[in-house]
Every structure is written in structure tokens, then in C-alpha cells.
Amino acid sequence: MLLTSPAEPSSNRKLAWLAVAIGAYLAVLMLPTPAGLSASGQVALGLLALVVILWITECVSPAASAVLLIGGAVLGLMGKPLVAGGAPMRSAEALSVMLAGFSSSAVILVAGALFLAVALRLTGLDRRVALLVMSRVGISAARLTVGAMIVGFVLALFIPSATARVGAIIPIMVGVTVALGLPVASSLGATLMIVTAQACSIFNIAVKTGAAQNLISLNFMQSSFERTVTWGEWFVTALPLTLSMSVVLFFVSLLLLRPQVPPAEEARARLAKEVAGLGPVTPAEWRLMLVAGLLLVAWSTEGWLHPLDTTTVTLVGIALLLMPRFGVMTWAGAEKQVPWGTIVLFAAGIALGILLARTGAATWLASVTLGQLGLETRSVVAVVGALSLFSIILHLGFASATGLASTLIPIMIAFAQTLPFGPQTIFGIVMIQAYVVSFGFILPTNAPQNMLCYGTGAFTTMQFAKVGVVMTFAGLGLILLLSATIWPMMGVL
Structure with missing residues (x-):
């Protein structure tokens, strides 16, 4: 009789997180559709929950997460219109929507x-x-x-x-x-x-x-x-x-x-x-x-x-x-x-962002999260500071800046377009948030380059975090300072 060795604990953990990710996706789809959100938008939010868990836990490879994202999107979007008043999509049409990122x-x-x-x-x-x-x-x-x-x-x-x-x-x-x-x-x-x-x-x-x-x-x-x-x-x-x-x-x-x-x-x-x-x-x-x-x-x-x-x-x-x-x-x-695999993940991330925008999911999510902060009555500097702090906190859970950008920037764009500022200012606010996406300073797990250096054994997590926390607060302070001084003079805001 052949004996099979039990799966390694790390493999069991990855399988468990994969089950959690798929479960989160299905749970979002089974919830009653909230007011102001379309059925296809609900699918987009379910996919967002799926890939955020996959990207944070790294329970599958980047390329595998892209395949799961595209496959889940096709199954979820079948029979639903992409936009209000549209015709229900067949599988080929849903697949075309998700392959749009590859043509970017x-x-x-x-x-x-x-x-x-x-x-x-x-x-x-x-x-x-x-x-x-x-x-x-x-x-x-x-x-x-x-x-x-x-x-x-x-x-x-x-x-x-x-x-x-x-x-x-x-x-x-x-x-x-x-x-x-x-x-x-x-x-x-x-x-x-x-x-x-x-x-x-x-x-x-x-x-x-x-x-x-x-x-x-x-x-x-x-x-x-x-x-x-x-x-x-x-x-x-x-x-x-x-x-x-x-x-x-x-x-x-x-x-x-x-x-x-x-x-x-x-x-x-x-x-x-x-x-x-x-x-x-x-x-x-x-x-x-x-x-x-x-x-x-x-x-x-x-x-x-x-x-x-x-x-x-x-x-x-x-x-x-x-x-x-x-x-x-x-x-x-x-x-x-x-x-x-990086290229496939990149394309799939773009496809997810496009889906969030076209279905209105990004606008809805921005209104129920960032929209509750009352930023529409604040100054440009206050808006930039609040959004930057939001991005920095969210980055603590991400190991991929690409994944963070795919998740965050469509939401930032949708929210910024609701603010009472001119087009140039709104564009500048989003551009600054694109800079903040690279703020992976605090933990070794916040960026692949951090983990490569950490793998040499040259420093401890505490040493890295000690420098990283100062860098993060300094970066946030500099963003506020530049938003109040140099960037307006340059026409960014």
C-alpha cells in the first residue's frame, strides 16, 4: 500500500485562505443587492473581495490569482447586463470584458x-x-x-x-x-x-x-x-x-x-x-x-x-x-x-479596475467609504492628506503595490470626481494618490523588494519598521507641504 505524506502546514494554510477568498466572493454575490448598486457591480465587488484576500495572503501565485479573477468574473457576469438597460451577457461577452486589460x-x-x-x-x-x-x-x-x-x-x-x-x-x-x-x-x-x-x-x-x-x-x-x-x-x-x-x-x-x-x-x-x-x-x-x-x-x-x-x-x-x-x-x-506571471497579473488588475468603473461599483464603494468622511467641504490639502492616510493604512495589508493600485485608484478616481474642485485639481489629487501607492516603507511584507532584502538576514523587522515609520510620516508631511506650496504653483493642484 502506498503511503502519502500529509500536506505541509503552509500548504494547508494556503488552501484555507483560498477557500476563504472564494467563500467571500460567493458571500458577496448571495447578499441582497444594495440600493444604488447594479447586479454586475455586485459581481465586481465580489471579485474585489476575492483578489484582495488572494493578494494579501499570497495563497496562490500572482498568475493564478489572475486566472481565478477572470474565471470568477465570467461565471458571475453571465446572464447580467454590464450597464443598466443593457442586454444580459453570454460567457463570451463576459470574457471579452475581462480580456480588455490585455489590450491596454x-x-x-x-x-x-x-x-x-x-x-x-x-x-x-x-x-x-x-x-x-x-x-x-x-x-x-x-x-x-x-x-x-x-x-x-x-x-x-x-x-x-x-x-x-x-x-x-x-x-x-x-x-x-x-x-x-x-x-x-x-x-x-x-x-x-x-x-x-x-x-x-x-x-x-x-x-x-x-x-x-x-x-x-x-x-x-x-x-x-x-x-x-x-x-x-x-x-x-x-x-x-x-x-x-x-x-x-x-x-x-x-x-x-x-x-x-x-x-x-x-x-x-x-x-x-x-x-x-x-x-x-x-x-x-x-x-x-x-x-x-x-x-x-x-x-x-x-x-x-x-x-x-x-x-x-x-x-x-x-x-x-x-x-x-x-x-x-x-x-x-x-x-x-x-x-x-507579472504581466498576466497586471492585465487582470487593469480588467478589474475597468469592471469596477464601468459597472458603477467604484462610485458606489467610494460613496459608502470615503464619502462618509465629509471631505467635500474640506480644502484640497485636507482632502489629499485624508486620502493619503487612507492609502497608507490600506497598504499595510498588501504585499503588492500593483494589487493595491488595481484596487485603490479606481475608487479614488470615482470619489475625486464627486468633489467640488476643477478638473485639473481632481486629476492632481488622483496623481498624488498614485505616488502614495508606492509607500511600502513600514513592513518587510509591504513590497517584494523589502522581502528580498529581508531574506538576507541583514536586519530585523523592528529595525526596518523603525526607519519605515519615520519615512512614512515624513512622506505624508511632505505631501501635505507640497500640496500647499509647490504643487499648486506647478499647476498640479
């Missing part, structure tokens, strides 16, 4: 940018950049901290995945710490790892193409407001916030973590050896630098020197990198390293 230009942009990240990794250019920066900044606690932040910013310009960026940086930071004769869990190791994770979140705010949550937020904003934000507009608007938060991170990490650095001769020799081991810049790296530079120029001059949007420019760059002789990779070699 934002999904194409994410896929293209992930191929760019693969090119950096295949050529080794990401490692070269990180090593050169760390070897040039000098060996002291302050200089190494600045070096970690510079590396994070440079890579954020070209790598749209926080996980990929931090995955490239971690070995360098560990090497620097070990080269100084210190354990990874030393005060210096903890500082470099925490700064790497926190700086990644900060630079996610600054660079439009730096994080998937930016693109998913902009997709919803473009659909609702019928206007786009260029790469340069996003960067300039976010610049006062990201610069200020970078300065705060520098001083907070040094004051709270107090990293200690021993005499640095050995570290200099180790870093010099690592840089020398890279060898001369290869032709592939030169070609990649050329394409990356052209991309950066084209992104930053969008709508000014040329009419091409960010997605088109990115696709042209990827096409160049895939060309024979001039390119640096082949499709067969690159596709194996692209996280396709």
Missing part, C-alpha cells in the same frame, strides 16, 4: 520594459553600473549610504521591476559589507539593505517607467480623464517629493541605525578587484548603453521634441535590442527570463 498599452509597456531589464542582466551592465558607483563614492558610512541610493536611482531609470533592481543590487551590498570584514547582519549591512529597499520605493515614485503600479494608475487615469502624463511631466512633478524623501532617508538611516565602518583599505582593494574582474566594456554593453540613453532622452522629451508616447518608444528600443548583429539578446533567450 500599459501592459505592452510593462512587457517591453521587462525585456529591457533582461537585457541589462544578460549583458551584465547592471552589475557594472552598481560596482562602479560603489567603488567611486568612497568608504564611509555616509558615502556608502549615498552610493546605495545612487545605484538605486540609476537602475530605476532603466529597470521597471523593483524586484529585478534590488536583486541586482543586493549582491553588491553584501560584497561591500563582507569586504570590510563585517557580517551581513552588522550595523552597516543592515543600513545598506534597508536603504536599498526604502530607496527603491522612493524612486518608484519618481520614475514613470520605474514601477508597474505607476503604469496601472496612469491607465485608469487616462481612461477616466482622457489625458496622459508624459515621462517628463511625471518626473518633474514627483521630483520635489522624491528628493526630499531621499534626504530624509539618508539622515534617518544614519541616525537610527548608526552604521559602523572599520578601516577601509581592504574594502577598496576588494572593490577594485571586483571592478577589474568585469573586464573592458563589451560591444553588447556599448550597444545597450546607446539604446538605453536614446530611450531615456525619448522618454524625457515625450510631447516636446517628438509625438511618440512612452509605450511606442519602449517597443522601438526593444526591437533594436532584438535585432541580429546590433541587438544584445534573442527572443528565445530573453523570454525565459521575463516574469510573464
Whole structure:
């Protein structure tokens, strides 16, 4: 007789949470339809309950959560009209509604940018950049901290995945710490790892193409407001916030973590050896630098020197990198390293947001939650502060900023459109909330890059939270300050 081993406790927990998620979805569908909410809107809210539980507990993979979302939507929407007065949908029509997210230009942009990240990794250019920066900044606690932040910013310009960026940086930071004769869990190791994770979140705010949550937020904003934000507009608007938060991170990490650095001769020799081991810049790296530079120029001059949007420019760059002789990779070699599950999740998240908006569920949910705060009589600064605090608290339960953006931004758009402000102010309020989506500073579980750094064992949850709480309150204070001063002068609010 064959004996089967019992399932691992972790598998049992995941199965239990999956059952809870499906149960929550079914429970929402079986409730009486509230006044002001359509039957299809009730299905959308049930799907929202389903995926929030899936994303918070991570009981299934991101791609699996996307499949469950689409399948559940088709089954739930069958026989119901999408909008009031419409015809009941068949399964094919319901499926078409949920596949709308896959046709979004934002999904194409994410896929293209992930191929760019693969090119950096295949050529080794990401490692070269990180090593050169760390070897040039000098060996002291302050200089190494600045070096970690510079590396994070440079890579954020070209790598749209926080996980990929931090995955490239971690070995360098560990090497620097070990080269100084210190354990990874030393005060210096903890500082470099925490700064790497926190700086990644900060630079996610600054660079439009730096994080998937930016693109998913902009997709919803473009659909609702019928206007786009260029790469340069996003960067300039976010610049006062990201610069200020970078300065705060520098001083907070040094004051709270107090990293200690021993005499640095050995570290200099180790870093010099690592840089020398890279060898001369290869032709592939030169070609990649050329394409990356052209991309950066084209992104930053969008709508000014040329009419091409960010997605088109990115696709042209990827096409160049895939060309024979001039390119640096082949499709067969690159596709194996692209996280396709991330792309599927991204598209499904957009589909959910579209469904929430088209069925009126986002408007209804905004009215019964944010609408009860009485913000329609408050100033713009008070509205921005209240919505930002709401987002920050909600983020404590999310491990994915992409999931948070899919959930939150449609609700924010629906609520902002009920406020007695002009169109530009309403758009600016939502744009600021898109920045706040990246505020994953407090817990290691609030962002994948946090967990990567936490996995090195360099710091404790308490150390991370100590820095993160200060960063969060500082960020909230800066948002209020900028909303009252610089952003109105820039025409954002």
C-alpha cells in the first residue's frame, strides 16, 4: 500500500485562505443587492473581495490569482447586463470584458520594459553600473549610504521591476559589507539593505517607467480623464517629493541605525578587484548603453521634441535590442527570463479596475467609504492628506503595490470626481494618490523588494519598521507641504 505524506502546514494554510477568498466572493454575490448598486457591480465587488484576500495572503501565485479573477468574473457576469438597460451577457461577452486589460498599452509597456531589464542582466551592465558607483563614492558610512541610493536611482531609470533592481543590487551590498570584514547582519549591512529597499520605493515614485503600479494608475487615469502624463511631466512633478524623501532617508538611516565602518583599505582593494574582474566594456554593453540613453532622452522629451508616447518608444528600443548583429539578446533567450506571471497579473488588475468603473461599483464603494468622511467641504490639502492616510493604512495589508493600485485608484478616481474642485485639481489629487501607492516603507511584507532584502538576514523587522515609520510620516508631511506650496504653483493642484 502506498503511503502519502500529509500536506505541509503552509500548504494547508494556503488552501484555507483560498477557500476563504472564494467563500467571500460567493458571500458577496448571495447578499441582497444594495440600493444604488447594479447586479454586475455586485459581481465586481465580489471579485474585489476575492483578489484582495488572494493578494494579501499570497495563497496562490500572482498568475493564478489572475486566472481565478477572470474565471470568477465570467461565471458571475453571465446572464447580467454590464450597464443598466443593457442586454444580459453570454460567457463570451463576459470574457471579452475581462480580456480588455490585455489590450491596454500599459501592459505592452510593462512587457517591453521587462525585456529591457533582461537585457541589462544578460549583458551584465547592471552589475557594472552598481560596482562602479560603489567603488567611486568612497568608504564611509555616509558615502556608502549615498552610493546605495545612487545605484538605486540609476537602475530605476532603466529597470521597471523593483524586484529585478534590488536583486541586482543586493549582491553588491553584501560584497561591500563582507569586504570590510563585517557580517551581513552588522550595523552597516543592515543600513545598506534597508536603504536599498526604502530607496527603491522612493524612486518608484519618481520614475514613470520605474514601477508597474505607476503604469496601472496612469491607465485608469487616462481612461477616466482622457489625458496622459508624459515621462517628463511625471518626473518633474514627483521630483520635489522624491528628493526630499531621499534626504530624509539618508539622515534617518544614519541616525537610527548608526552604521559602523572599520578601516577601509581592504574594502577598496576588494572593490577594485571586483571592478577589474568585469573586464573592458563589451560591444553588447556599448550597444545597450546607446539604446538605453536614446530611450531615456525619448522618454524625457515625450510631447516636446517628438509625438511618440512612452509605450511606442519602449517597443522601438526593444526591437533594436532584438535585432541580429546590433541587438544584445534573442527572443528565445530573453523570454525565459521575463516574469510573464507579472504581466498576466497586471492585465487582470487593469480588467478589474475597468469592471469596477464601468459597472458603477467604484462610485458606489467610494460613496459608502470615503464619502462618509465629509471631505467635500474640506480644502484640497485636507482632502489629499485624508486620502493619503487612507492609502497608507490600506497598504499595510498588501504585499503588492500593483494589487493595491488595481484596487485603490479606481475608487479614488470615482470619489475625486464627486468633489467640488476643477478638473485639473481632481486629476492632481488622483496623481498624488498614485505616488502614495508606492509607500511600502513600514513592513518587510509591504513590497517584494523589502522581502528580498529581508531574506538576507541583514536586519530585523523592528529595525526596518523603525526607519519605515519615520519615512512614512515624513512622506505624508511632505505631501501635505507640497500640496500647499509647490504643487499648486506647478499647476498640479
